Amino acid sequence: MKNDLQSELTNTKQDLLNTLNLFDQENINVVPFEDSWTGGQVAEHVLKSLSGCLQNITGPTKLTERNPAEHVKQLGEVFLNMNIKMKSPDFIIPSNDxxxxxxxxxxxxxxxxxxxxxxxxxxxxxxxxxxxxxxLGALTRVEWISFSLFHTQRHIHQLKNIANHLKTQTA
Incomplete structure (x- = not known):
């Protein structure tokens, strides 16, 4: 399991960085269409989420009295379903800077x-x-790490859409 998660983290990181390189410094702060975040805002949102996950998985823990991966499938089904529109919690909403x-x-x-x-x-x-x-309540490390993967992958998809939209605007 550890090797699979590490491999998936490596692949997701590479995909995220490659996707961010579709933007240049000028267009990363451009709103692509109405009611959308900029590419930079999406990236800041992902960063706030990943930072929180890292803080949580390195913080206090307790013994788990259930299947440690119990919520992984559900998290994947929700966060990788691009047809579901979600509202971000206030503490990971990006700034307008x-x-x-x-x-x-x-x-x-x-x-x-x-x-x-x-x-x-x-x-x-x-x-x-x-x-x-x-x-869902308290999650295990494997669930938090899986969440961080699914959430990041969801926003990689969003970033690709934003980059494509910006590209067609300037073409």
Whole structure:
């Protein structure tokens, strides 16, 4: 399981960084269409989420008294379903400030690398007690890491759509 998660984190990180490189410093802060975040805002949202996940999986834990992967399938079904529109919790909503592409890329890579280290070195069955997922409660490390993958993959899809839209606007 650890090797699979580490491999998936590596692949997701590479996909995210490649996708962010579809943007340049000028268009990363451009709103592509009405009611959309900019590419930079999506990246900041992902960064806030990954940073929170990393903090949670390196924080306090307790022994798990259920299947440690119990919620992984459900998390994947929800976050990888692009037909479901979601509302972000306030604490990970991005600011309206201009974003620096290079800084976003560096910070996102560092967060994903940190999660990958935890995935390879810590007890993934432990339940994290620092923050509870709305509607699911306390999640295990394997569930939080899976969430971070699914959530990031969801927003990679969104970033690709934004980049394509911006490309057609300037073509």
């Amino acid at each position: 201009p974003k620096t592409k290079a800084l976003l890329i560096k910070s996102l890579a560092e967060s994903l690398d940190g999660i990958k280290i935890v995935a390879g070195t810590e007890d993934l069955s432990a339940t994290c007690t620092g923050f509870e997922m709305p509607m």
